[in-house]
Amino acid sequence: MTKTADDKELRRSTRLLGSVLARVLKAQAAPKIAATVEQLQRGFTGLHRDGGAARRQSLLNIIEPLEAEVASDVVRAFSLYFSLLHIAEESTNLLKRRRQTERGGHYWPGSFHDTLLLLKQSGVTAEQLPALFEQLLYLPVMTAHPTEAKRRTVRNQLRNIFLTNERLDDPQVRGYYRQVALEKLHRQIQALWKTDEVRSRSMGVLDEIESGLFYFPLSLFQATTRLYRNFERALADVYGEAAARDIRIPSFLRYGSWIGGDRDGNPNVKPETTELALRMQTCTILQEYIRLLDELRGEITHSYGFCQPTEAFLASLAADREALGEAVTGLERHYLQEPYRHKLALMKYRMERTLAQAERRLAGQADARESHAYANAAVFMADLLLIRDSLYAHNDGEVAELGLRDLIRLAETFGFHLMQLDVRQESTRHSEAVAEILAALKFRADQADFCVDYRALDETQKLALLSQAIALPGGLDYDAAALSDTTRETLAVFRVMARMRREIGADCFSRYVISMTHAASHIMEVMLLAAQSGLAGRLGEGWYCHIGVSPLFETIDDLNHIESVLTTLLDLPVYRALLDASSERQEVMLGYSDSCKDGGILASTWGLYQAQRQVIAIAEARGIPCRLFHGRGGTVGRGGGPTHEAILAQPPDTVRGQIKFTEQGEVLFYRYNNMETAVYELTMGVTGLLKASISLVQPVRQDRTEDLAVMAELARIGEHSYRELTERTDGFLDYFYEATPVGEIGQLNIGSRPSHRKKKDRSKQSVRAIAWVFSWAQSRQTFPAWYGIGSALASWCAGKPERLQRLRAMYREWPFFRNLLSNAQMALSKSDMEIAREYAGLCPEPSTGKRIHDLIAAEYQRCEDWVLDVAEADGLLAENPELAASLKRRNAYLGPLNYLQATLLRRVRAGGDEAPAESPWMQPLLRSINAIAAGMRNTG
Incomplete structure (x- = not known):
C-alpha cells in the first residue's frame, strides 16, 4: 500500500521562498522571464498529461523564439527555484527531527x-558495548572528481539563505523581527540572482583543495563534536548513567581526502600538489585550534586559592615558561593568578607559532622551523589532557566536560593533518617505473641478480624478483639520469610521502591506492618504489613499513579475479612481513563506478557483494585484519544512495566495525553545507555502521544459499542484457555522444580532471564513469542504474510463478536485495522516456536515435513493471513517499528545462565543431546543465 507524506509545513515554506523569488524576478529581471517560466511550466504540464504531438509542438513554440539572453535567464530562474526548494526541504526535515527529539522515545529513525x-x-548488553565501540572506524573520504556543479560563492549564498529561512521557522520571531528577516531573505535571494553560477575559468587542483577544506570551518568541526555528545547522551538514556560513566566512546570518526593525492588520469596533480594539499589542511586545523584555545580562556577562569592544580600541571606550566622565556612575558601578565x-x-602562543611555521612552509620557505612551535599533535594533546586531569583532581570535572572535551575530541580526530590523504595512481605507471629502474641499475655485486628485462618476466618471476629487491638493504642503486620524466615524477611522490610524514605526522597519509590492480605484482611494485624512499624495507634482521597499500578492483573482470590476486599477495612472505611490521589492517578498495559502467548494475552490485565476502574470508583465513574501502559516487549508477541503507546492505559479518568510502561533488554540498544536516548525515552513517557491526558481539543470520544462487543467475542475465546494448548494439556509442550533452559537460569547468582517459577516444572504456553517468542523467535516461534488472527478473521468472514468490521473499527478508531494488526505483523515478525521446532526436541519423531509444524505453518499462511486482507496490517509491513527493515537485520544473536543453544542444551543434564555446547558445546550455543537476540532485 502506498504511504502518504504529510508536507503541509514544506508546502508553506516552499510557497514563502517561491513568492520571494517571484518578487525578485519581477523587480530584477526582464518582464518576459517570469512569464516565460510560467508558460513553460503550463506547457509541460499539458504535455505530461496527454503527451500528444500538438502539446509537444505547443511547448516548443514557447522555446523556439527565445533569444539566447532570455533563455539564459529562464534557465537561471528554474535553477534558483531548485536551490530554494532544497532549502525548504532541508529546513522542514530538520524541524521534524527536532520535534521528534523533543518528544523523546526513539527520536528519529x-x-x-x-x-x-x-x-x-x-540482546546487546552494556558489558558488550566496549567490544563493539573499540572496533569502530567511520572514514568518509572527500574526492575531487568533477561532479559539483555549484561554485563555492553560490554555496555560501545558499548557506546564508538557509540560515535566514531557519529564523523564519522560529515561532518566537514575530512582528517587526519577522519583517526584518523577510527583508533580509529578499535581499539574499536578490544577491543570488545577480551571482553567476557558471564558472568563468577551469578549476585547478588548488581550487579543489580549497573547496574540500571549505566544509570544515563551515560545519564539520562543530558537527564532529555534536555527534559525540549526541552519542554519549543517547548511551546514558538507553543504558543508564552508570554505563555511560564506565564506557568511553572512543574517537572513531576520521576524515580522509583524495584531493591533491589522486593522480590517476589527472596530469595536474604533481608531487608538489600533494605537499600543498597537506600543508593547506594543516593550516586549516591549526587555525581552528587557535580559535578554540581563545574560547577556552574565557571558560576555564579558575584562580589560585579556589583550586589546587596537580603537580604535573604546575610542572608543565613552569617548563613552558622557561622554554618560551621573554617571548611570553607580555602574554602572561594578565593571567598570573x-x-x-x-x-x-x-x-595559544605556541599554536600561533606552529601555524606561522606551517604558513611559511606553504609559501615555499625551506628554513621554516619555529623553536616555540608544537613539535607534533601528540605534544598538544598532552597539554590538553594535563588540564583535563587537573580539573578533575580538584572536583571540577564538570568544567572539563565543556569546551575542553570538545577540543580534545577534535585533536584526537584531526591531529595536525585534518584529513588522512590517500595517494592514488594507475598500476601501469608503477610497472613502467620498476622496469626502468631495473634497466638503469649500476653494476654492484649485491644487485647483479636484478639486471633483467622486467617486462619479459611472468607473474611468478616478477614476484620473486620484487621480494628479493625489497629486502635489499639501502635500496637499489640506479642511474637516475637514465629514467624518464614520468618515472622520476612517480618516485618523487614517495619522497614527498616520506618527508610529509616527518613534517606533519605519521597519520597524514592513509593508503596508497593502486587503480586497475590486475595482479599481486602491482602491489609489490609499489612496495619496491616505496623502499627507494625509506618507506619500507629490511633493516638488519627486522622489517619496517611506513606505507599502507590498497589495491583497487574496478572492472567486472577485476572483481572476478580478486580471490587469486589477494591469495597470492597475502601468501607472499615478504609482503606479509611488511604488513605485520606496519601494524596496519590490509585495506582493499572496491570500485563501484567502473564496474557498473563495464557490466551494468546487476553484475556490478553482485560482483561487489561477492568480492566483499571473498576478501574478508581470505583475510580471516590468514589471521589478517581487513577493511573494505568503498569507491562510491553520488548516483545509484556509481554506488550511491542513502549511506545508512547501503551499509546495512553489505554482506553479513563483513563490516566488522570499520568502513571507509568516498564522498564527492554534490554529495558534499548536500550533506555538509549546513551543520545540523552534517550531524544528521554523519549520524545515519555511524548508526548504520553500528547495526552492521553487531556480529562483533553476537551471532548474525547468514545469507541463504538459495538466495545467493538466485542473485548469481540474475546478475548473469542482467550483464548479458547490458552488454548487448552497450557493446554489441550498432550505433550505441554514437547515440551516447549525440543524444546526451557529454561533449558539452567538459565546458562546465567543474573539475581539474579530464572526462576521458584518452582525448578523442570515444570508446566506452575511455569515457570516465562520472561523465558517463552525468550525461545519461542530464538526458533523463538514467539507465546505468537499472538497465538489465527488468530483463533478468522477467527471464528468470518466465512461466514459473513460484519464482516470483521467491523474489518477493528475498525483497522482504534480504537487505541487500531490498536495497538494490529500492535504489532502482529511485533511479527509475528520475528517468523519463518521453523526455529522453527528445534527446534521441538530436542524433543526425534519426533511425539510430529511435532504435536505441526504443531499446532503452522497452527495458525501462520492463524494469518498472517487474520491480513493482516483486516489491508488491502500486507505484515507484510507494514505500518512500517523502522522496516520491520531492521528485514530483522537481519534475514540473525539470521537464521544461530538458526540452529547453535539447533545443540549446541542437543550436550549439548546428555551428559545427568550430569554436562551439563562441556560440551565443553555449552559455544558456551550460546553465541548463547546472540547473538540471540541481533539480535531480545528482551529477556523477
Whole structure:
C-alpha cells in the first residue's frame, strides 16, 4: 500500500521562498522571464498529461523564439527555484527531527537513541558495548572528481539563505523581527540572482583543495563534536548513567581526502600538489585550534586559592615558561593568578607559532622551523589532557566536560593533518617505473641478480624478483639520469610521502591506492618504489613499513579475479612481513563506478557483494585484519544512495566495525553545507555502521544459499542484457555522444580532471564513469542504474510463478536485495522516456536515435513493471513517499528545462565543431546543465 507524506509545513515554506523569488524576478529581471517560466511550466504540464504531438509542438513554440539572453535567464530562474526548494526541504526535515527529539522515545529513525535501543532490545548488553565501540572506524573520504556543479560563492549564498529561512521557522520571531528577516531573505535571494553560477575559468587542483577544506570551518568541526555528545547522551538514556560513566566512546570518526593525492588520469596533480594539499589542511586545523584555545580562556577562569592544580600541571606550566622565556612575558601578565588561563595563553602562543611555521612552509620557505612551535599533535594533546586531569583532581570535572572535551575530541580526530590523504595512481605507471629502474641499475655485486628485462618476466618471476629487491638493504642503486620524466615524477611522490610524514605526522597519509590492480605484482611494485624512499624495507634482521597499500578492483573482470590476486599477495612472505611490521589492517578498495559502467548494475552490485565476502574470508583465513574501502559516487549508477541503507546492505559479518568510502561533488554540498544536516548525515552513517557491526558481539543470520544462487543467475542475465546494448548494439556509442550533452559537460569547468582517459577516444572504456553517468542523467535516461534488472527478473521468472514468490521473499527478508531494488526505483523515478525521446532526436541519423531509444524505453518499462511486482507496490517509491513527493515537485520544473536543453544542444551543434564555446547558445546550455543537476540532485 502506498504511504502518504504529510508536507503541509514544506508546502508553506516552499510557497514563502517561491513568492520571494517571484518578487525578485519581477523587480530584477526582464518582464518576459517570469512569464516565460510560467508558460513553460503550463506547457509541460499539458504535455505530461496527454503527451500528444500538438502539446509537444505547443511547448516548443514557447522555446523556439527565445533569444539566447532570455533563455539564459529562464534557465537561471528554474535553477534558483531548485536551490530554494532544497532549502525548504532541508529546513522542514530538520524541524521534524527536532520535534521528534523533543518528544523523546526513539527520536528519529536512525538516531543514536533509536539505534542503541534496538541494540539493547536485540540482546546487546552494556558489558558488550566496549567490544563493539573499540572496533569502530567511520572514514568518509572527500574526492575531487568533477561532479559539483555549484561554485563555492553560490554555496555560501545558499548557506546564508538557509540560515535566514531557519529564523523564519522560529515561532518566537514575530512582528517587526519577522519583517526584518523577510527583508533580509529578499535581499539574499536578490544577491543570488545577480551571482553567476557558471564558472568563468577551469578549476585547478588548488581550487579543489580549497573547496574540500571549505566544509570544515563551515560545519564539520562543530558537527564532529555534536555527534559525540549526541552519542554519549543517547548511551546514558538507553543504558543508564552508570554505563555511560564506565564506557568511553572512543574517537572513531576520521576524515580522509583524495584531493591533491589522486593522480590517476589527472596530469595536474604533481608531487608538489600533494605537499600543498597537506600543508593547506594543516593550516586549516591549526587555525581552528587557535580559535578554540581563545574560547577556552574565557571558560576555564579558575584562580589560585579556589583550586589546587596537580603537580604535573604546575610542572608543565613552569617548563613552558622557561622554554618560551621573554617571548611570553607580555602574554602572561594578565593571567598570573589564573593557572589554566595562563597555560592556555601559552598554548595559544605556541599554536600561533606552529601555524606561522606551517604558513611559511606553504609559501615555499625551506628554513621554516619555529623553536616555540608544537613539535607534533601528540605534544598538544598532552597539554590538553594535563588540564583535563587537573580539573578533575580538584572536583571540577564538570568544567572539563565543556569546551575542553570538545577540543580534545577534535585533536584526537584531526591531529595536525585534518584529513588522512590517500595517494592514488594507475598500476601501469608503477610497472613502467620498476622496469626502468631495473634497466638503469649500476653494476654492484649485491644487485647483479636484478639486471633483467622486467617486462619479459611472468607473474611468478616478477614476484620473486620484487621480494628479493625489497629486502635489499639501502635500496637499489640506479642511474637516475637514465629514467624518464614520468618515472622520476612517480618516485618523487614517495619522497614527498616520506618527508610529509616527518613534517606533519605519521597519520597524514592513509593508503596508497593502486587503480586497475590486475595482479599481486602491482602491489609489490609499489612496495619496491616505496623502499627507494625509506618507506619500507629490511633493516638488519627486522622489517619496517611506513606505507599502507590498497589495491583497487574496478572492472567486472577485476572483481572476478580478486580471490587469486589477494591469495597470492597475502601468501607472499615478504609482503606479509611488511604488513605485520606496519601494524596496519590490509585495506582493499572496491570500485563501484567502473564496474557498473563495464557490466551494468546487476553484475556490478553482485560482483561487489561477492568480492566483499571473498576478501574478508581470505583475510580471516590468514589471521589478517581487513577493511573494505568503498569507491562510491553520488548516483545509484556509481554506488550511491542513502549511506545508512547501503551499509546495512553489505554482506553479513563483513563490516566488522570499520568502513571507509568516498564522498564527492554534490554529495558534499548536500550533506555538509549546513551543520545540523552534517550531524544528521554523519549520524545515519555511524548508526548504520553500528547495526552492521553487531556480529562483533553476537551471532548474525547468514545469507541463504538459495538466495545467493538466485542473485548469481540474475546478475548473469542482467550483464548479458547490458552488454548487448552497450557493446554489441550498432550505433550505441554514437547515440551516447549525440543524444546526451557529454561533449558539452567538459565546458562546465567543474573539475581539474579530464572526462576521458584518452582525448578523442570515444570508446566506452575511455569515457570516465562520472561523465558517463552525468550525461545519461542530464538526458533523463538514467539507465546505468537499472538497465538489465527488468530483463533478468522477467527471464528468470518466465512461466514459473513460484519464482516470483521467491523474489518477493528475498525483497522482504534480504537487505541487500531490498536495497538494490529500492535504489532502482529511485533511479527509475528520475528517468523519463518521453523526455529522453527528445534527446534521441538530436542524433543526425534519426533511425539510430529511435532504435536505441526504443531499446532503452522497452527495458525501462520492463524494469518498472517487474520491480513493482516483486516489491508488491502500486507505484515507484510507494514505500518512500517523502522522496516520491520531492521528485514530483522537481519534475514540473525539470521537464521544461530538458526540452529547453535539447533545443540549446541542437543550436550549439548546428555551428559545427568550430569554436562551439563562441556560440551565443553555449552559455544558456551550460546553465541548463547546472540547473538540471540541481533539480535531480545528482551529477556523477
